[in-house]
Amino acid sequence: MAFELTSKLEDRFLQALNELESAASFAKSMYQTDVYQEAQRLLDTDEGLDILYRSASRFEKAGVFQDGPWEKASKLQPPLVAGSLQAKGLPSIIEILSELRMLSIAEGQYEHSDVSAEMAQDFLNEVMVLNLNLLFPEATEAARIEGGEQSERATELFHFLSDKLSYQALTTTLIKEIERLTAQRPIMVKRTVSMIETAKKMLHSDLSVAERLVLEKYVSAIEGPSPLSKSIVQPGEYRKKLMDLSHEELEKEAVAFAGSMRETGLVAPQHAILLRYLSRKVKELVPAALQLNDKGKANLDEHAELVFQLIKVAIYPATKQSVYGLALMLERGVLSSSPVSPGLKRLIELDIRAEVRKTLLNSCKTGDGITANSVLLAGVINVLGQPIGIGQGLNPTCQTARGISLWAQHAPGYLLELIPRAARDGDIDIMFEGTPVHSKDLSGGLAPELHQELDPVSLVLVPHLDRIYSEMMRRVSLRGEDGHRWVNPEFYGDWVQKGFSTVIDPLTGLISDYPGFVRLFYATHHPEYNDDYGLIYPNPVGIFITNVHGKLLGFHAVSILRITQDPGGEYRIYFYNPNNDGSQNWGQGIEPSVMENGELEGECSLPFHEFVSRLYAFHYNPYEQGDAFAVENDIVDEIKLLARESWGRDYTWI
Numbered sequence: 001m002a003f004e005l006t007s008k009l010e011d012r013f014l015q016a017l018n019e020l021e022s023a024a025s026f027a028k029s030m031y032q033t034d035v036y037q038e039a040q041r042l043l044d045t046d047e048g049l050d051i052l053y054r055s056a057s058r059f060e061k062a063g064v065f066q067d068g069p070w071e072k073a074s075k076l077q078p079p080l081v082a083g084s085l086q087a088k089g090l091p092s093i094i095e096i097l098s099e100l101r102m103l104s105i106a107e108g109q110y111e112h113s114d115v116s117a118e119m120a121q122d123f124l125n126e127v128m129v130l131n132l133n134l135l136f137p138e139a140t141e142a143a144r145i146e147g148g149e150q151s152e153r154a155t156e157l158f159h160f161l162s163d164k165l166s167y168q169a170l171t172t173t174l175i176k177e178i179e180r181l182t183a184q185r186p187i188m189v190k191r192t193v194s195m196i197e198t199a200k201k202m203l204h205s206d207l208s209v210a211e212r213l214v215l216e217k218y219v220s221a222i223e224g225p226s227p228l229s230k231s232i233v234q235p236g237e238y239r240k241k242l243m244d245l246s247h248e249e250l251e252k253e254a255v256a257f258a259g260s261m262r263e264t265g266l267v268a269p270q271h272a273i274l275l276r277y278l279s280r281k282v283k284e285l286v287p288a289a290l291q292l293n294d295k296g297k298a299n300l301d302e303h304a305e306l307v308f309q310l311i312k313v314a315i316y317p318a319t320k321q322s323v324y325g326l327a328l329m330l331e332r333g334v335l336s337s338s339p340v341s342p343g344l345k346r347l348i349e350l351d352i353r354a355e356v357r358k359t360l361l362n363s364c365k366t367g368d369g370i371t372a373n374s375v376l377l378a379g380v381i382n383v384l385g386q387p388i389g390i391g392q393g394l395n396p397t398c399q400t401a402r403g404i405s406l407w408a409q410h411a412p413g414y415l416l417e418l419i420p421r422a423a424r425d426g427d428i429d430i431m432f433e434g435t436p437v438h439s440k441d442l443s444g445g446l447a448p449e450l451h452q453e454l455d456p457v458s459l460v461l462v463p464h465l466d467r468i469y470s471e472m473m474r475r476v477s478l479r480g481e482d483g484h485r486w487v488n489p490e491f492y493g494d495w496v497q498k499g500f501s502t503v504i505d506p507l508t509g510l511i512s513d514y515p516g517f518v519r520l521f522y523a524t525h526h527p528e529y530n531d532d533y534g535l536i537y538p539n540p541v542g543i544f545i546t547n548v549h550g551k552l553l554g555f556h557a558v559s560i561l562r563i564t565q566d567p568g569g570e571y572r573i574y575f576y577n578p579n580n581d582g583s584q585n586w587g588q589g590i591e592p593s594v595m596e597n598g599e600l601e602g603e604c605s606l607p608f609h610e611f612v613s614r615l616y617a618f619h620y621n622p623y624e625q626g627d628a629f630a631v632e633n634d635i636v637d638e639i640k641l642l643a644r645e646s647w648g649r650d651y652t653w654i
Helices: 002-022 029-043 048-054 056-062 078-085 090-106 117-130 141-146 148-165 167-183 190-204 209-223 227-231 235-242 247-264 269-281 283-290 294-302 304-314 322-332 340-348 354-362 372-385 398-410 412-425 456-475 484-492 514-525 608-612 633-644
Strands: 429-432 435-438 499-502 539-546 552-565 571-576 604-607 615-620
Touching (some): 002 029, 002 048, 002 056, 048 090, 117 167, 190 209, 227 235, 227 247, 269 304, 283 322, 294 304, 354 456, 372 456, 456 484
């Protein structure tokens, strides 16, 4: 009976597809809905995906995707797939059909003019990696309640894709993505941990020895790298067991945890328990538990009382990543800056506003049993230890993330003034051209509804900084020039140079004198053209963000950290990207790297000319400028071509 029903549904789908295929181009929309509805009925059967896949090579030419967001297969973006799959109504059905189209291309059943089989396979592998939670859904009550038929269909689709693509290809992509994410050492590691936890289920599949070892390393990093931590999962039981260990056994435990943390940037909850115990009972092993270098040890010795107080107040299993932040903070020597120690102590007993307290506690799991002050202090430790690990999350607040990062690097005392004012007083102010701009008097901003997946410091500061930055930009909006010229030096401070250049004419929106723009950047930044003036402070610049096809997506704020030759002798720009989200591809072969090209922890980098091809505004010191005329025409022409054939297609050039 079920077979007969499925057969009838297949006939109905094929009839709808045939009618769509034979319809005139202008009339396709009249027949598309029938195809979607019949596909939906098939997807409710066990054989539905197989049946649909057999016709997938016909979908595009028949007009299934015509005049819709899925029409151009070459412009589809893997990060957007999950949202469509879990949307109610027909979008989830169309997304499934689109994935089947990609699979038919990947398997050579459909030869696409713009998407090769390799490109389609890479696309599907990335989609799978980004949606491992759908491939391996959690058996939780929340998943049951929030799931619904869209999630069930998505899970069935990913199982279907994984059978076709094999775990081998998926695992390789997954491992690369985890390694890229951990190489950036972000403060927020929820996404990384989630990927590792889900990937743990793949350890039982057919993996190579090398891949299994890599995955086991990351699983151990978040669950416990020592034999004792592997055998005792419960925090309370682990704490009791520590009391029975000898000094030598404790030292081995400390070394195991510290080694794993340093290798991956990830911290297991038992590490926090161990550090708390050592700070009370065996203080001499704290350096080993953090694997401190000589500078870190010296900073610990100098500020031992404060450090042990910070461990007591801020470091718990719920705030475990602050163990890594503490280690790096000590090695940066931040505590030796005179305002830092009193600034940190003030946070311990700070009277935090009710709404801020609620926000901070919501960032932890219910039942963790820690105070908002502990959460905030742990966040501050992370920010001071990992200033370029700060991320903007899903918020359009790259400007403010860049500010917090800059101040954590070069003005920690100033940052420690802003944090308590925002958390306690609900207001901060920044001077703009002689007048204070108060956040409490403002509304709106770029992110009036802040997405909460942020570190504690950002949760407290970003709403205020966002409103202030937006207000400053509003005040200069009628000056006839790019407002960043005036706003950035006022907002970030005197670290930002007063010289400014932009490629876009603010009045006309046209691209004018692009060669002059490129030559000026080379003359003020490239070591071979700028008379050896080195970069002292991070330089805030604006870039065009483009997708894998080079299509303009929008504007973004990053900071240039340093410019030097990579291990291969090529000049690269190393920069801080608040959107620290693993792999990125900006089209034309321009792919920012986070490892293997001389990057320090948290840095992204690109070859000098590739970075310039996406640049639209920068600050510079007019007194530290080389000879712009010396920049070769070939260099300028190459950069101009990259620009014109990517973001430049959206502008008029004169």
